Amino acid sequence: MPQKDPCQKQACAIQKCLQAxxxxxxxxxxxxxxxxxxxxxxxxxxxxxxxxxxxxxTENKTNK
Known part of the structure; x- marks a missing residue:
């Protein structure tokens, strides 16, 4: 059985957050x-x- 990706949980959390x-x-x-x-x-x-x-x-810094 293939080993589970150690960062799959975080990758899925990003997708879920972005969709939401x-x-x-x-x-x-x-x-x-x-x-x-x-x-x-x-x-x-x-x-x-x-x-x-x-x-x-990169952070977008604007001067107002």
Missing amino acids: NKYMESMCEDVIKEMRRCCERHAENSNCCSGFKNSKP
Whole structure:
């Protein structure tokens, strides 16, 4: 039996959060951070991490 992906739970949580929040990433920052943490620990053993960017998102800073 194939081994379960160690970051599958976090990947599914991201998809669920994005769907529930009309794909607004800013509403899912906590679950995205959890995915990053998982990928830092398990990137070599996780297919889910292969498509997940390791870089932190750039912040849009505007001066008003």
